[in-house]
Amino acid sequence: MPRVLVLGAGMVARPLVHYLLHHGFEVTVTSRNPAHSREVAGGHPSARPLILYVDDEETVRSEVVAHDAVLSMLPWTHHLGVARICLEEGRHLVTTSYVSQEMKALGPEVEQAGLLFLNEIGLDPGIDHMATMQMVDRLREDSRELLHYRSYTGGLPALDSRTTPWGYKFSWSPRGVLLAGRNSARWLEDGEVVEVVPEDLFTHHWDLRVGKYELEAYPNRDSLEYVDRYGLQGIRTLFRGTLRYPGWCRTMKAVVDLGLLDLEERDLEGMSYRDLMADLAGSDRQGDVDSAVADRVGFSPQDDPIERLRWLGLFEPEPIPLERAAPLDVLTDLMNRRLVYAEGERDLIVQYHRFGLADGAEITSTLIDRGRPDGDSAMARTVGLPAAIATRLLLEDGISVRGVRIPNRREIYEPVLSELERLDIRFAHSGD
Numbered sequence: 001m002p003r004v005l006v007l008g009a010g011m012v013a014r015p016l017v018h019y020l021l022h023h024g025f026e027v028t029v030t031s032r033n034p035a036h037s038r039e040v041a042g043g044h045p046s047a048r049p050l051i052l053y054v055d056d057e058e059t060v061r062s063e064v065v066a067h068d069a070v071l072s073m074l075p076w077t078h079h080l081g082v083a084r085i086c087l088e089e090g091r092h093l094v095t096t097s098y099v100s101q102e103m104k105a106l107g108p109e110v111e112q113a114g115l116l117f118l119n120e121i122g123l124d125p126g127i128d129h130m131a132t133m134q135m136v137d138r139l140r141e142d143s144r145e146l147l148h149y150r151s152y153t154g155g156l157p158a159l160d161s162r163t164t165p166w167g168y169k170f171s172w173s174p175r176g177v178l179l180a181g182r183n184s185a186r187w188l189e190d191g192e193v194v195e196v197v198p199e200d201l202f203t204h205h206w207d208l209r210v211g212k213y214e215l216e217a218y219p220n221r222d223s224l225e226y227v228d229r230y231g232l233q234g235i236r237t238l239f240r241g242t243l244r245y246p247g248w249c250r251t252m253k254a255v256v257d258l259g260l261l262d263l264e265e266r267d268l269e270g271m272s273y274r275d276l277m278a279d280l281a282g283s284d285r286q287g288d289v290d291s292a293v294a295d296r297v298g299f300s301p302q303d304d305p306i307e308r309l310r311w312l313g314l315f316e317p318e319p320i321p322l323e324r325a326a327p328l329d330v331l332t333d334l335m336n337r338r339l340v341y342a343e344g345e346r347d348l349i350v351q352y353h354r355f356g357l358a359d360g361a362e363i364t365s366t367l368i369d370r371g372r373p374d375g376d377s378a379m380a381r382t383v384g385l386p387a388a389i390a391t392r393l394l395l396e397d398g399i400s401v402r403g404v405r406i407p408n409r410r411e412i413y414e415p416v417l418s419e420l421e422r423l424d425i426r427f428a429h430s431g432d
Contacts, residue, residue: 001026001046002332002395005063007082008073009036011172012096012122015376016071016384016391021046023392028063054078057085064089071095071391073384075176079103083117090115094391096122096383098221103140104404116304118399120178120406122383124153124220127420128240128351129229129406130386130413131365131427135355136230137410148190148356152208152217154243154349155379158370159213159378161345165304169339171347171371171379175332180242180254182261187239193224202253208243210352210366217241218249229408243350247253247304254297254305255331262327269324272317276330277309290315312338314348346371349378355431363431382425389419 002025006017009031019026021044031037031051041047052059054074064070064085069092072082076097083103086093099119110117122124128151139146156162157169170177184197185204193286196204196219205218223240227233255261258280268276279287283292290310294301309315312334320330341347351367371377390407393399393415400411407413420426 002069003028003067004391004395005067005070006030006040006073007052007060007070007078009033009040009049010073011041011377012380012383013171013380014042016073016388017041017047018044019385019388020161020392020423025392025395028067030063048428054082057081061089064091067091068395069094069391071387072097072304073387075173076100076326079119086117087113087115090389092394093117094121094387094394095119096126096387097293098125099182099404099406114402116391116394116399116402117404118394118407118412119404121412121416123155123349123379123386124351126386126407127367127382127417127425128153128353129408130417131351131367132230132353133408133410134417135353135363135365136232138360139355139357144361145358146232146355147358149230149232149235149237150239150241150354151352152210152241152243153220153351154215154238156215156243156245156348156350157341158346158348161341161347162245163342164339165308165346166251166339167247169341169345169347170335171341171377172383174335175328175341178261178328178332178335180220181211181220181256182263185221186222187219187223187225187237188235189237189239191236199256201299202249202256205247205249208352210243210350211368212347213350214246215243215350216246216249222223229406237356243352247308251305251308254309257297258293260331265324265326265329267324268320268322268330271320273314273320273330273334275318276327277314280327341371341377344373346373347377347379349382351427361431363429365427365429367425367427369425385420385423386416389416396428 004025005028017040026046028048029037029041030050034051037049041049071094080102114333148299184198205216208215208217211289220242222238223238275285278289281292281296290301294306299306349369353365369378
């Protein structure tokens with residue numbers, strides 16, 4: 001019976017673990033929190049919950065050796081250390097994170113060792129790559145030229161669960177969401193390269209309607225990387241974006257301008273949220289902090305972005321429950337407590353691709369998935385299941401490619417997308 005080591009038992013781990021168990025695998029589920037690993041394991045006889053600290057290299061190595069493959073759901077910063085152990089011990093590695101330059105550099109050694117380190121096999125990145133390459137390869141086979149490509153993905157509350165002023169709740173790591181707000185962006189727009197520095201990321205947003213959903217889109221990282229990865233040399237437009245409900249970008253721009261995404265730790269002992277906001281606004285702590293913050297970011301105290309900060313509790317005299325932390329960690333902690341799904345509420349995944357062809361036709365592909373009330377979230381399904389399916393295929397010899405890869409090859413995307421359809425995760429297509 002194949003054995004898989006799953007590192008991390010966070011918010012998206014349950015569906016992938018249960019998928020592997022359902023297909024006859026033995027799975028070790030690790031976490032620093034024993035309650036998390038036990039909950040994800042669910043008492044299944046082939047599931048082994050384990051307390052594991054990723055900086056305990058000796059224990060990590062012994063667990064890697066005891067398994068046939070490693071599926072890492074840890075933050076991306078830990079993947080390189082795990083990858084080096086997997087390379088030394090001859091074990092395959094699967095992650096849902098963006099592949100780093102350091103991970104890419106391991107490619108020749110990984111391939112020579114006969115291993116696959118498959119990255120970016122979640123939702124975005126992941127399903128977006130696979131659905132895109134499936135369409136691109138089909139167009140090539142039909143000798144049709146693709147000139148303009150736009151891809152958008154968003155994890156959101158379903159309309160009936162959109163109950164906070166932010167129009168957002170977290171179905172995956174709040175810290176990961178906020179860290180993404182520190183990224184620069186770059187894309188190709190009708191033959192011209194557009195570059196956006198991190199502090200201006202949220203000033204570049206557009207309205208976008210997908211089905212019945214009125215959304216706003218903003219850039220996601222460096223889209224130009226995918227010209228080569230998708231084999232789209234000569235394309236005129238290539239844009240990858242993130243979707244949110246309207247108002248998110250204006251609010252996040254205020255968050256950025258205040259320094260709430262800063263990573264430099266500071267002494268917070270005895271400080272309230274209101275004190276921190278006064279400091280960030282350069283104001284007297286005893287003054288009108290609300291107005292000072294509004295002035296600092298160019299809004300009135302009654303504007304929606306300020307109201308959202310107020311609703312979150314950032315103007316309260318309540319002590320910050322962290323003695324030393326960065327502003328981003330303070331915001332993460334608050335959001336982790338306030339922007340959460342209540343029992344029975346559902347999340348929503350929207351992924352939307354537009355393909356503009358040289359013959360004037362436009363093809364769209366749309367994925368809509370909703371969480372199951374009192375069950376798995378749509379985010380957990382669409383992130384976790386592609387990784388689990390790829391791991392199963394790899395260990396059943398259904399994937400023969402080796403090296404450091406993303407799922408942009410037919411050998412990977414065809415069987416994974418086919419299995420996702422069987423699990424009711426599928427695209428609707430329109431156009432020619």
